[in-house]
Amino acid sequence: MAHAWTVHLRDGGTAALIDVGDSGLPAVLHWGADWGEMEQHDLASAGQLLARAYVDNVPDIPLEAGVLPAPWTGWTGQPGVIGHREDGTGWSPHLSTRSVQVDGAPLAPGGRVTNARQAVFELSDPHVGLEATLTLRIAAGGVLEVTAMLRNTGNTPYWLDGLNLALPVPLEADEILDFTGRWAHERAPQRRRVVNGVHLREQRRGRPGFDSPTVMLCGSAGFGFREGRVWGLHVATGGNSRTYLERLPSGNQVLGGGEALSPGEIRLHPGDTHTGPTLYYTHGEGLDAAARRFHRWVRAQPGVPGVERPVTLNVWEAVGFDHSLLKLKELADVAHGIGVERYVLDDGWFLGRRDDTAGLGDWEVDPEVWPDGLHPLVDHVRGLGMQFGLWFEPEMVNPDSRLAREHPEWILAAHREWPVSWRNQQVLDLTIPEARELVWSRMDALVREYRLDYIKWDHNRDTFDAGHQAAGGRAVGGAQVAAALAIIDRLRADHPGLEIESCSSGGGRIDLEMARHVQRFWVSDCIDPLERQHMLRWSLQLMPPEVLGSHIASGRNQTTSRQHDLGFRAGTAVWGHLGVEWDLTEATTEELADLRAWITWFKAERPLLLGGDMVRDVVAQGPLWLHGVVAPDRRRALFALASIGTGPDEVPGRVRLPGLDAGMRYRVRAISPGRPPAGLIAPPWLAKGIEASGGVLEAVGLTAPSLHPDQVLIIEVTTSALNAEGVTS
DSSP: OOOOEEEEEEETTEEEEEEEOTTOSEEEEEEEEOOOOOOHHHHHHHHHHHOOOOOSSSOSSOOOOBSSOOGGGTOOSSOSEEEEETTSOOSSOOOEEEEEEETTEEEOTTOEEEEESEEEEEEEETTTTEEEEEEEEEOGGGOEEEEEEEEEOSSSOEEEEEEOEEEEOOTTOOEEEEEEEETTEEEEEEEEEOOSEEEEEEEOSSSOOTTOOOSEEEESTTOOSSSSEEEEEEEEOSSOEEEEEEEOTTSOEEEEEEOOOOTTSEEEOTTOEEEOOEEEEEEEESHHHHHHHHHHHHHTSTTOOOSOOOOEEEOHHHHTTOOOHHHHHHHHHHHHHHTOOEEEEOSOOBTTOSSTTSOTTOOSBOTTTOTTTTHHHHHHHHHTTOEEEEEEOTTEEOSSSHHHHHOGGGBOOSSSSOOOOBTTBEEBOTTSHHHHHHHHHHHHHHHHHHTOSEEEEOOOSOOOSOEEGGGTSEEOHHHHHHHHHHHHHHHHHHSTTOEEEEOBTTBTTOOHHHHTTOSEEEOOSOOOHHHHHHHHHHHTTTSOGGGEEEEEEOSBOTTTOOBOOHHHHHHHHTTSEEEEESOGGGSOHHHHHHHHHHHHHHHHHHHHHTTSEEEEEESTTSSEEEEEEEOTTSSEEEEEEEEOSOOSOSSOOEEOOTTSOTTSEEEEEEEOSSSOOTTOBOOHHHHHOEEEEHHHHHHTOEEOOBOOSSEEEEEEEEEOSBOTTSOBO
């Protein structure tokens, strides 16, 4: 019988109870809601409370889903280690715990620890010749991080086809919410009831993709933004992944995942190791609580900027590939006049890049378009006091480029033929050291020459058939992502203060692995504010607002051709990292004045808009959506009431203002940074504002105003002079 260990982790409102029992495999008996401080004797009773009953016709050892699920224990669901040796053996390793470390200190066999933050389990199977290291850690915000490393201790190669981790979720979690989408319509929610079997989402695009599950959430039926217990998982790879919820007739239900490996991608020679992706688990009472844990995790990353995010102008929708110095300088002048702080030159500045059919890979300023280099534009922008940024697509190459003609062997391909072209481009094999060095050196030289503050790093196609030509086309999907991230890390290390935005035809590459390396995410190539209401609402389930690029576009949207008022466009965009993507030289005097007012308001409210706790709601299940941020001390809050359509009711209903302190008194008023919303029919409270307690505002709410479709009303909530106890606040 294996030694027994019991470890209780606790931090940030999250607890996990991990037990190593008869099977020798670590199994999580509970994770999620914090039980409070625990003593040694509490662990024994907790184990008894959670122990499974023995029923007829089952394995003689009680079945618990291990963190690294193993078929030999009787587990018939998704296995943890999927692999084999050349002769077909080693496919069912009996990994058993040999040692445990808790918060860096060894734990003796049979030991029990309470109130720790991290546990590391060392497992081995000497017969098969494999060792594994499992790490469970409660990180910032109460997010539970789970990782696994596998080592080949045998004498022959081991082919690894999968490394899955899983944690249990209670059977009361009988509804799933995850996401899908397409280009220009990312993060579309989809819900379904849990049934026996596997709900599996595999991404094999070389990037998370527009249809990424983003977060797989499960909870009690009908769970909402603040109602119902919720458990969630994000698998962070930056590339291929698999995420699943599995329910077995045995009554076991797990939320798990790992990297989606291609056949033959991971071959472990004797002594080699492979570390799988980190799985990030969250929980809470409602979706907002689960999201805030992820937000706190992202905000705790060392490379994530603070809330003073510069208002950005990206010139793509203004000029496209038509680079005229006069026009670009004029855009800079107008942008400076309305308060823009960062200027970004998008695609079209490098060799041969007059359209999207040529030039990718040749990262040199095109002298035909820029005879004096970018200096005239950069100097003009900096002279106005703005930062300067530049667009790149470092992982891609056009066949019509000097790079592709000189090094066709540097293109990812599983066969002699290149993969199907996508947007006239192929993928550059960055696992080749010379290719990686070339990309880094070209980018480094440009960052140095123009003192770039910012890079927009794009990735405009799926990476399929990702083979290394020099190895006969062997799969290198995971190594390709790691190589790209290595370039990002090297650039940031060499240029402190440089910020990098992850763009992937919009929001095709939003995940927590990328969040460890970049400072901003482009939500979507579609800047239509009605579409953005949907996409921002659900992108915030994973990412905090300060890392989500959110721009104000022209009145007629270039993607959807919808026409929207500036108030709706700006009132949607200010809830992320604000920017402008619009030919400002064609804006009217009135539009520029309104735009300046919105930007001025955003700057004044940045600490709250980008640093507060997010809340969401729907007014009476109708067309009014509520989005808000509440200050950590709950003394201030800002809310947007967005009308995204029409409904059958004459009166919209009541709008509740969540997240406030029930015992504080607040002053509530509507504000208009620009022009008031159209079609406003105001209830009595809105004319002069009103005072009420936080408890009333959240539990009872206020009569909602009526608005025309595609309008936004901003509501400001501040503590009044006296709180509920009559003490000056």
